[in-house]
Amino acid sequence: MPASASESTSPPGDGDGNLVLCMVCAAPFQSMQDCLAHELLKHASKPQKQLRQRLNAITKIFNSAQSQSERHELQEALEKSKPGGHLHTVLNFFAIDLEKMKTCFGHVRNCIEKEMKGKVRVFPFGSLVTGLALKESDIDLFLEPNGNQPPLFHKQLYNKTTHFLRRSKCFADVFTIRHASVPIIRCKHQLTGLNIDINMSKPNGTYNSRFVGELMLRNERIRELSMFLKIWAKKLKLISHGGMTSYCLISLIIVNLQVNRIVPSIKQLQSLCPPVILSGVNFAYSLDLTPPITERLTTLDLLKNFFIYYSTVNFDKSLLSPFLGGCVDKETTLGIPGGFPEYDEQQKLVHDATGAPPDAFQLDRAMCVQDPFELNRNVAKSVSISNLFYFRQCLVLAAQACSDQELTSQPEKVYDYLLFGLADKLVADKIVADKRSEKAIPRKQQKMENVDGQPPVVEKTQETKVGEVGVYRAPLLERSHVITPTTNDLKCLRSVVLANKTENGQGIYYYWLVCYVDTIKDVLTQLYALKVELKESEEPKHYKWLISISYDTWTGRTFQRGAGQSFFAHQLQQTIEFTKTRMGNPQYAVNLRGYFSLQASEDYKELRLDVQPLQGDDLGLQRNSPLTRLFKAFKNLLGNY
Structure with a gap:
């Protein structure tokens, strides 16, 4: 089955029914000990060691007299800010005199x-x-x-x-x-x-800068968003040697705005204007198609959207493309011939213009972020694995802070936390993770260097101290998992499905979506024996079901089937056994009720799965809740299908 391109990851833990994910390859394990042993044997210690070194360096920087003095000055300036003027205070504090x-x-x-x-x-x-x-x-x-x-x-x-x-x-x-x-x-x-x-x-930088500059002028909130994120990334040393560049960050901001339909794709922006070709690359654009931003959307809302979106992206499998206007599977887009026709055409034009074959896009990097205009340029090629780990942890903590209503109601404290307090939290989490890994590693392995991958991703329901603000909690409202087709999926469909289903003129991705939706329905109703009630439907792109069950049908499943037995038959056999032994058994009793949704992209190349608790159920997506356990097991089952 297809691998995920994006998902909300939960914190590692040994709690019953909670899988521990490897922080390098996201492989699932039943215990922290198994996960650490896997990391030691499979991935060695270099990325984790580099991450520790990065956090140690961050600690020294933020504990320095210069940094503490700067933080104190900013806090004083924020305290003097007028209502609604705190963000401007931050931007003016760090900005140069233009x-x-x-x-x-x-x-x-x-x-x-x-x-x-x-x-x-x-x-x-x-x-x-x-x-x-x-x-x-x-x-x-x-x-x-x-x-x-x-x-x-x-x-x-x-x-x-x-x-x-x-x-x-x-x-x-x-x-x-x-x-x-x-x-x-x-x-x-x-x-x-x-x-x-x-x-x-x-001269390419002059064209790129002109585009970004005009985009910033379209709306003051876009400029404020970009300016604050640049300050945030600089303060946390995300923009650094071995990290991302400022231009990479701006490209990520553009993609996030495109995903939220605030800015059209570069492909759309080029559709209504004559080309401006330089060495085979079209630098033309027209921002006339850019829609106005609704007045109720604040800059803080845009920041929250950025942090939440990128904390769920699986960078290992994804291409962030401003030209296409979103996040796509990098293998099916650039890894196979014909997956990205505009890229192929530009490569040919560059070859003709320069007389030399251009370099291909570097897919083998930790992050793949495409230049808005030069489609063979990975503007994130300098980002190392350890710096990507660090980036993800910063995103998760920032998303939590921006999602907490109590904290965001005090803007002087939320901005201080994002720029200074977040680093304190990262270091504190790392210390806890190191102590935990020492307990989890067997004595024989403790002679080796302790490895824990990266600081644990903290749930939004977990207590988090923010500077001197105190403790805040934010109930998790939704868990998501995004699926894109693999190369094998597409090959199978081309040989089996398209030969029989071409009468309606639909493409390969349409049939991939239809097959996947049918599979998900079968898993929910037959393998997990859930009671499923359809609430919303817009076939084949959108479904929303109310799901419920009174006993656990998902934990304890095995995926090793006998010879000649299909995966589905093996799982169905276990469902029948669970129904006999678990229904009415208090040990397996649960009260699971919630919403399960499917939403496909317009081009059928992406399928987003969401689970939500019922309205008013603030504990519905806690770490050990039945709905959370079901969703984790469901993703694991799809990965083994």
Whole structure:
């Protein structure tokens, strides 16, 4: 059966009926001891060790006098904020004076263009153009030759610019990075103290920055969202060497806005305007299709959506694509020929324009985030496995904080927690996890390095201390699991189904969805023997059922079947046995009632499963509740189908 592209993961635990998930490959285990042994043997200790090193470094940074002083200054500024002005206080506290940056750019541009006697033009890109500049931001410049210049001119331009900067009294600390994929010159502007990066070989950044800058101007809430997330990622060192870049973060923000139908896909934005081709890549767009954002949606709502969405994405299997406008399975999209026609076409155009075959998209990275325009560029290629672990934990804790009504009613405290208190929580969780792993590992294995994967993901119902705010609780309202077709699914359907079901003109993904929905119905009604009452239906894309049962039919199942026996027959045999032995047995009595929903994407390439408790049942999705256990067992069964 298809593997998940996204799911809400629960915290590791040895509680009855709760599987412990490997933090590297998400393999399920019945106990923490089995999981730790698996991690030691299968994955070694490098990612976990790097994660511990990262948390140790974060602890030192946040405990430093400079960080504590900065936090105190921000807290004082937040206390003085007027109602509704706390976010602006945070943004103004960390933002640079854009006018200062523009003045610096104007001076540098005039110096270079005058020195080069009109042979080049200087264009800004990066945070100066996007309007998302922080106090530590650099100024990024692109030098474009005027007119058609021979290839040798670029090397001469690089050398001449370097020589000019070194002899000028306006610049200091000039050094060159010649052998990077995009050679740059780095220097400091003496008058303002701002750092400058100069590139003269690749203008793509000017087009990307222009798009992001115009998008920020469409609505102030989009700019506030992006600015705060950049501050958040910088403070937690998510944007760092081995981590993500600012541009990667912006790409993630764009995808999240697209998923929430706030921004159309780049494919849609290019549909109503003539192409702007540069070396085979179309950088055209028109934001005229961008819908207005409803007034009731606040910037804090957008932040919450971002944190919750990415805390459920399975990055190992997913491609985040601003061009397509969402999260797709990377193997079925880029891993098989014809899965992404626009990508194939662009590769051909780039080859024709440059005379050399372009590099393929790097699918073998911890994260796959596609550039909005350059479809073969993975802007998350620098993210290591340990940094992805760390990113996920930050997302989970941030999602919890933004989901708590008591905390969000005190904006000065929620912003302080997200920027400073969250790191304290991560370190505290890590200490607890380390102690737990020491108890779980057998004595013989304790001589080896203790490994626990990553800090445990904390349930929204678990108590979480936020700085000095106290304790807050947030009931979990929904659990989700997103499924996408595997390559084997599609191969099977092409050979078996399409040969007999082509009369209505539907594609392969339609039949994948129909087959999967039928399978889910059979599992719920026949294998789990649930009472199922249809509440909503929009075939084949949407179903919502009220489910109920009075005894446990999901725990204790085995997946090793006899020779010649189908998986379904083996499971059905166990259901019959459970009905005989568990119905009326107090040991297996449960009171399970809730909603089970299916929602397919418009293109049938994704199926989202949701479980929700009944209205007013705040404990319905607690860690050991029957509904939670059923959903975990259900996902595990689908994975073994």
